[in-house]
Amino acid sequence: MLAFVARRVAAAIGTLFLSSVLVFLALQALPGDVATQILGKDATPDAVATLRKQLGLDQPAWERYFDWIKGALHGDFGTSLVSGKPVGGEVAQYLANSALIAVVTILFAVTGSLVLGILAGLYRDRWADHLISTVSLVGMSVPEFVVATVLVLCFSVALPWFPAVVLYGPDASVGQLLPAVWLPALALAIVMAAYIVRMARTSVIDVMAGEYVTTARLKGLSTWRVVTRHALPSALLPTLHVIALNVAWLVGGVAVVENVFNYPGIGKLMLTSVQNRDLPVVQAVALISAVVYVVCNLAADLGAMALNPKLRTRGRT
Amino acid sequence: MTTLDTAPPAAPAAADVRARTARAWRTLRSSRTALVGLAVVGVHVLLALLAPLLTSYDPIANDPSHVLLGPSWEHWAGTDQYGRDVLTRVLYGGRYALGVSVVATVLAVALGTVIGCAAALRGGWFDDVLGRVLDAVLAVPSILALLVVVTALGTGSAVIVCAVAVVFVPQVVRVVRGAALAVVPADYVTAARARGEGTWSILRREVLPNIADVVGVEFAMRASWVVLLISSLSFLGFGADPPTPDWGLMVAENRTAITVVPMASLAPIIALATLVVGLNLAADGLSKAWGVDRIREGS
Numbered sequence: 001m002l003a004f005v006a007r008r009v010a011a012a013i014g015t016l017f018l019s020s021v022l023v024f025l026a027l028q029a030l031p032g033d034v035a036t037q038i039l040g041k042d043a044t045p046d047a048v049a050t051l052r053k054q055l056g057l058d059q060p061a062w063e064r065y066f067d068w069i070k071g072a073l074h075g076d077f078g079t080s081l082v083s084g085k086p087v088g089g090e091v092a093q094y095l096a097n098s099a100l101i102a103v104v105t106i107l108f109a110v111t112g113s114l115v116l117g118i119l120a121g122l123y124r125d126r127w128a129d130h131l132i133s134t135v136s137l138v139g140m141s142v143p144e145f146v147v148a149t150v151l152v153l154c155f156s157v158a159l160p161w162f163p164a165v166v167l168y169g170p171d172a173s174v175g176q177l178l179p180a181v182w183l184p185a186l187a188l189a190i191v192m193a194a195y196i197v198r199m200a201r202t203s204v205i206d207v208m209a210g211e212y213v214t215t216a217r218l219k220g221l222s223t224w225r226v227v228t229r230h231a232l233p234s235a236l237l238p239t240l241h242v243i244a245l246n247v248a249w250l251v252g253g254v255a256v257v258e259n260v261f262n263y264p265g266i267g268k269l270m271l272t273s274v275q276n277r278d279l280p281v282v283q284a285v286a287l288i289s290a291v292v293y294v295v296c297n298l299a300a301d302l303g304a305m306a307l308n309p310k311l312r313t314r315g316r317t
Numbered sequence: 318m319t320t321l322d323t324a325p326p327a328a329p330a331a332a333d334v335r336a337r338t339a340r341a342w343r344t345l346r347s348s349r350t351a352l353v354g355l356a357v358v359g360v361h362v363l364l365a366l367l368a369p370l371l372t373s374y375d376p377i378a379n380d381p382s383h384v385l386l387g388p389s390w391e392h393w394a395g396t397d398q399y400g401r402d403v404l405t406r407v408l409y410g411g412r413y414a415l416g417v418s419v420v421a422t423v424l425a426v427a428l429g430t431v432i433g434c435a436a437a438l439r440g441g442w443f444d445d446v447l448g449r450v451l452d453a454v455l456a457v458p459s460i461l462a463l464l465v466v467v468t469a470l471g472t473g474s475a476v477i478v479c480a481v482a483v484v485f486v487p488q489v490v491r492v493v494r495g496a497a498l499a500v501v502p503a504d505y506v507t508a509a510r511a512r513g514e515g516t517w518s519i520l521r522r523e524v525l526p527n528i529a530d531v532v533g534v535e536f537a538m539r540a541s542w543v544v545l546l547i548s549s550l551s552f553l554g555f556g557a558d559p560p561t562p563d564w565g566l567m568v569a570e571n572r573t574a575i576t577v578v579p580m581a582s583l584a585p586i587i588a589l590a591t592l593v594v595g596l597n598l599a600a601d602g603l604s605k606a607w608g609v610d611r612i613r614e615g616s
Contacts, residue, residue: 157576252458
């Protein structure tokens with residue numbers, strides 16, 4: 001079992017290393033020299049050469065890569081080309097704001113979709129199932145910006161309960177951001193939940209058809225107990241994996257939703273830094289997203305192992 | 318697998334194709350979900366193709382005297398802030414959405430299928446290295462990858478098509494590789510190998526016909542993702558350029574005026590949602606009718 005964990009961790013680190021190479025290559029291979037971009041098309045060749053030297057662009061790519069990754073391991077991602085501040089601190093600030101949204105989103109999405117998915121699975125092919133399945137199909141079929149726009153229309157314009165845009169910068173306190181978190185989180189949770197509901201429904205149907213559930217029923221256990229003892233843990237297992245996969249999507253979805261609400265999070269930072277061609281920031285955001293994705297997948301795999309005895313003992317036999 | 322019973326690879330080409338079409342049609346008719354989904358998509362394609370016949374307005378010409386009108390007999394869905402007819406723009410918008418999405422999806426699924434099959438057939442180090450690289454690509458969020466490509470190379474349709482294809486190829490490869498791995502140990506593949514056939518010919522004649530159902534479902538499902546992604550890109554201002562009638566762009570443009578002319582935002586939203594619902598229904602129905610287990614595919 002230890003060997004299994006070690007193998008998974010090693011694979012995750014390998015993937016991360018490859019991702020960082022890919023990110024670096026993709027961004028450094030971008031047509032258009034960064035120095036020319038900053039100084040504008042009319043800059044003198046001398047000025048461009050000086051700036052290139054300042055930014056270290058005159059060194060070979062692999063040397064720059066190792067400098068970058070060495071710094072990144074120590075939390076130093078270089079300085080932003082736009083603000084001139086260290087990238088690490090800036091990204092951390094935006095990331096913390098996004099984490100607030102992410103936590104609320106995942107809480108909403110997971111609890112809501114597990115309840116709905118189990119309901120749909122238990123009442124298979126009855127009206128509750130049809131209703132939940134239809135709604136989740138529609139939820140899957142509308143992009144985040146549409147959900148966000150409709151939510152603004154309902155809960156900011158028609159019923160002025162929540163702010164439609166955030167007026168604070170990245171250094172806003174949690175208290176200032178808290179009223180603005182609910183609508184973006186709800187928008188993301190609705191889209192995310194649509195996928196999890198379908199997953200949970202299928203696994204509940206599978207589990208409830210299993211022989212041990214029939215046995216449990218024949219023992220005279222109440223439906224509630226059968227569901228909480230048997231259906232829920234088994235439905236949780238495949239669902240965990242879908243949630244982990246969704247985290248990668250969440251980073252992208254956050255970019256869209258945060259821009260609708262002007263929320264100062266990582267998605268907003270991603271978009272503005274791409275627009276400004278602020279390469280150090282884009283690189284840092286991409287690398288951190290990759291870390292989040294890989295860590296979530298690892299956690300899901302290890303979690304699945306902890307929940308599934310078959311996977312747990314495979315290494316021993 | 319089942320295809321082999323009705324359509325052996327050795328059969329004459331014409332009969333082979335006919336038998337397979339008949340079988341595909343039979344399963345299709347048995348699934349109401351798939352039919353409804355395909356019908357919805359078909360209506361969208363028709364509307365987009367017939368857009369110039371259905372409306373007499375110009376989708377990009379401004380008309381300052383008819384700005385921000387509500388729905389009326391002249392303008393069924395009203396007009397936007399530049400006086401353009403919203404319904405006309407929605408109809409023409411389907412052309413962009415469908416055109417770019419279909420090309421991008423075909424490219425992504427075709428590339429992914431070839432690479433996935435090759436990985437399953439070859440195995441060994443090729444498969445291992447490919448798997449690692451794909452994992453690494455998947456770890457970067459697709460919208461960020463798209464944004465980077467689009468900023469670097471501009472927002473032309475060709476760039477968006479290529480960028481979307483690159484982003485989705487790894488996911489297609491995973492699914493197709495999984496399906497092909499189930500076919501590769503079969504006796505007829507071993508026989509083809511023993512006959513000394515090349516990888517490409519085994520792929521085309523033995524493997525592909527047997528995973529055609531998986532690829533078909535994958536196509537329908539990826540298409541829905543591609544439509545969503547491209548519209549999100551347009552919404553963020555990185556997709557279609559402003560005068561172009563595009564659904565994502567229309568929502569972005571009319572969002573600020575949503576209290577004045579809600580239809581200007583709602584019409585493209587409805588168009589987008591129905592198209593994607595259609596694609597999702599088709600994917601669901603086809604996967605059920607053909608017995609493709611989409612859940613196992615990890616997507």
